[in-house]
Amino acid sequence: MGVVEADMRAALDQPLLSVTGLTKRYGARIGCSDVSFDLFPGEVMGIVGESGSGKSTLLSCLAGHLVPDEGQVTYSGRDVLAMAETERRRLSRTEWAYVHQNPRDGLRMGVSAGGNVGERLMAVGARHYGEIRGAAADWLGRVEIAADRIDDRPSAFSGGMQQRLQIARNLVTGPRLVFMDEPTGGLDVSVQARLLDLLRGLVRDMGLSVIIVTHDLAVVRLLADRLMVMKGGRVVEQGLTDQVLDDPQDAYTQLLVSSVLQV
Amino acid sequence: MTDQAYNFAYLDEQTKRMIRRAILKGLAVPGYQVPFASREMPMPYGWGTGGVQVTAACLTPEDVLKVIDQGADDTTNAVSIRKFFQRTAGVRVTESTGEASVIQTRHRIPEAPLREGQILVYQVPIPEPLRFLEPREAETRKMHELEEYGLMHVKLYEDIARHGEIATSYAYPVKVEGRYVMDPSPIPKFDNPKLGDCPAIQLFGAGREQRIYAVPPYTQVVSLDFDDHPFVASKAPHDCDLCGADESYLDEVIIDDAGGRMFVCSDTDFCAGRQAAGHRGRLSPAEVV
Numbered sequence: 001m002g003v004v005e006a007d008m009r010a011a012l013d014q015p016l017l018s019v020t021g022l023t024k025r026y027g028a029r030i031g032c033s034d035v036s037f038d039l040f041p042g043e044v045m046g047i048v049g050e051s052g053s054g055k056s057t058l059l060s061c062l063a064g065h066l067v068p069d070e071g072q073v074t075y076s077g078r079d080v081l082a083m084a085e086t087e088r089r090r091l092s093r094t095e096w097a098y099v100h101q102n103p104r105d106g107l108r109m110g111v112s113a114g115g116n117v118g119e120r121l122m123a124v125g126a127r128h129y130g131e132i133r134g135a136a137a138d139w140l141g142r143v144e145i146a147a148d149r150i151d152d153r154p155s156a157f158s159g160g161m162q163q164r165l166q167i168a169r170n171l172v173t174g175p176r177l178v179f180m181d182e183p184t185g186g187l188d189v190s191v192q193a194r195l196l197d198l199l200r201g202l203v204r205d206m207g208l209s210v211i212i213v214t215h216d217l218a219v220v221r222l223l224a225d226r227l228m229v230m231k232g233g234r235v236v237e238q239g240l241t242d243q244v245l246d247d248p249q250d251a252y253t254q255l256l257v258s259s260v261l262q263v
Numbered sequence: 264m265t266d267q268a269y270n271f272a273y274l275d276e277q278t279k280r281m282i283r284r285a286i287l288k289g290l291a292v293p294g295y296q297v298p299f300a301s302r303e304m305p306m307p308y309g310w311g312t313g314g315v316q317v318t319a320a321c322l323t324p325e326d327v328l329k330v331i332d333q334g335a336d337d338t339t340n341a342v343s344i345r346k347f348f349q350r351t352a353g354v355r356v357t358e359s360t361g362e363a364s365v366i367q368t369r370h371r372i373p374e375a376p377l378r379e380g381q382i383l384v385y386q387v388p389i390p391e392p393l394r395f396l397e398p399r400e401a402e403t404r405k406m407h408e409l410e411e412y413g414l415m416h417v418k419l420y421e422d423i424a425r426h427g428e429i430a431t432s433y434a435y436p437v438k439v440e441g442r443y444v445m446d447p448s449p450i451p452k453f454d455n456p457k458l459g460d461c462p463a464i465q466l467f468g469a470g471r472e473q474r475i476y477a478v479p480p481y482t483q484v485v486s487l488d489f490d491d492h493p494f495v496a497s498k499a500p501h502d503c504d505l506c507g508a509d510e511s512y513l514d515e516v517i518i519d520d521a522g523g524r525m526f527v528c529s530d531t532d533f534c535a536g537r538q539a540a541g542h543r544g545r546l547s548p549a550e551v552v
C-alpha cells in the first residue's frame with residue numbers, strides 16, 4: 001500500500017465528528033449530560049428518546065447554536081468549541097447543514113424558492129446569476145418541486161414542499177455533515193413517507209454523514225446505521241440500529257421498542 | 264443675525280463633541296454604522312434630523328452652507344433647513360455647489376464635481392442595508408462583523424428573478440473599501456459612481472435610527488452586482504430640455520393636461536449654471552436677439 005493510500009485509509013478511519021462528555025444545563029435543569037460518541041464519514045446516526053430527553057439540546061450544542069457547559073466536540077480534527085465564531089459560522093454555511101423541524105425556522109419566507117436555495121451559494125461567493133439560478137432549478141428538481149415554482153415564495157407551498165425546499169437549501173453547497181431535528185415531524189403520514197424516501201436517496205447519493213433526531217422508530221429503522229437512545233438527558237444505550245431495535249439491552253429501550261411507551 | 268437663544272448651530276457643545284466623536288470613528292472605519300445618541304431637533308424625523316445633527320456638529324462660523332432636497336435648493340425641506348442654520352449659526356448660505364463648504368443633501372449627489380475640503384452630509388432614513396431581509400438587529404450586526412454579506416446578493420437575485428434585471432434604482436447597496444456593505448441613502452443609482460474616489464468627505468446621518476457613518480476622501484466604493492448582470496448607473500435616455508445636458512440626472516415633469524412631459528436636470532444649480540453659460544435645450548425659450 002502506497003503512502004497516499006495509507007493516508008486515505010487513515011482519514012477514513014478517523015471520526016468526522018467526535019463528542020466527549022458533552023453536558024448542557026439550563027440553570028439547575030439538565031438539558032443533556034455526559035454524552036459521548038463518534039460519527040464516521042458517511043454514517044447516519046439516529047437519536048431517539050421521549051420528549052424532553054435532551055435530543056434537541058444535544059443537536060443544538062453540536063451545531064454550535066448552544067454553548068455546552070462541559071465537554072469536547074471535534075470536527076475533522078478541529079476543536080469546534082474553541083473555534084472563532086467566524087470560522088464556525090463559515091462551517092455551518094459550507095460543510096455543515098441544519099434542517100429544522102419547522103421549515104419556517106430554516107427558510108426565508110419572504111424570499112422566492114430559487115432565492116432560498118441560492119442563498120448559501122451566494123454566501124460562499126457565487127456571483128453569476130445564471131449559474132445560481134441553474135443550481136437552484138437543479139436542486140428543486142432533486143427534491144421534486146416543479147421547475148415553474150422557482151419564483152414562488154415558500155408561504156405558497158404545502159408543509160411537505162416547504163420541508164423539501166429547506167432540504168434543498170441546505171444541501172446545495174454539498175455539505176459533509178447534516179443535522180436534522182425531527183425533519184418529518186408535523187407532516188401527514190403519507191407526506192412523511194415520501195420525504196423519508198427522498199432523504200434516503202440523497203443521503204446515499206451524496207454520501208452524507210447525518211445526525212438525525214426523531215421520536216419515530218420507523219424513521220431510524222429506514223435511515224440510521226447507528227442509534228443512540230436518550231432518557232433524562234443521558235444516553236442509555238447506543239449501537240447498530242438493527243441490534244438496538246432487535247435486541248435492546250437497556251430496560252428503557254426495551255419499553256421503547258415494544259411500543260409500550262408512546263414517545 | 265444669529266438667534267441668541269441658541270448655542271452656535273443649535274446643539275450644545277457637549278452634544279456636538281459626542282457627534283464629532285461618532286463622525287471621527289465613522290471616518291476611521293469607512294462604511295461602519297456608528298451608534299450615537301440622537302437628540303430631539305425642532306423638526307420631525309422625516310425632515311432629516313440625522314443630517315441636521317451631523318451638519319450642526321461640522322459647521323464653523325466661516326462655513327458656507329448649501330442644502331438640497333432631490334437636487335433642488337428651493338423645496339420646503341431644503342429651505343427650512345437652510346433657514347434653521349442661518350438663524351442658529353448665522354453662517355453664509357449659497358445655492359452654488361462650488362462655493363459651498365458644507366452641503367446637506369437628501370436623495371442626490373450634486374452634478375458638479377466635489378473638491379477637497381468640502382463636506383457632503385446625507386440625510387438617511389434607514390441606514391441598515393440588510394434590514395429588509397433580516398429584521399433582527401443583533402443578527403445584522405453580526406453579519407457586518409463577520410462580513411457575511413450573501414444576503415445582499417439574495418436581494419439582487421430576487422430583483423432579477425422578478426423583473427429580469429436589477430430593478431433597485433435607489434439606495435443601491437455598495438461595498439466600502441472592500442469591507443463594509445453600506446446603504447448610500449436613497450440617492451439614485453446614477454449617483455453611485457460619484458461615491459467612490461471622491462475628494463470630499465461624505466457623512467451619513469440617520470436620526471430616528473441613531474446611526475452615523477462615513478466615507479473619507481478617495482475611498483473605494485463598489486456597487487454590488489452579478490458577473491452576468493453588471494451594475495449600470497442608468498438615467499432617463501434624454502437630454503435636459505432646459506440646458507441640453509446629456510449626462511446629468513433628470514426629473515420627469517408633466518407640463519400640460521394632454522400628458523406633455525419634459526425632462527429637466529434634478530440638480531437645479533447645475534442646470535441654472537449651464538443655462539447662464541448659454542447652453543440650451545429642446546424647450547428653452549426662443550433666443551432674444
Ligand SMILES: Nc1ncnc2c1ncn2[C@@H]1O[C@H](COP(=O)(O)OP(=O)(O)O)[C@@H](O)[C@H]1O
Nearest residue numbers: 026029030031050051052053054055056057058
Ligand atoms: N431553553 C430552555 N430553557 C430551559 N430548559 C430547557 C430549554 N430547552 C430545553 N429545556 C429542558 O431541557 C430538557 C431537554 O429538552 P430538549 O432538548 O428540548 O428535549 P427533546 O428535544 O428531546 O424533546 C427538558 O427538560 C427541557 O424542558
Ligand SMILES: [Mg+2]
Nearest residue numbers: 055056057181
Ligand atoms: Mg426536540
Ligand SMILES: [Zn+2]
Nearest residue numbers: 503506528534
Ligand atoms: Zn439642465
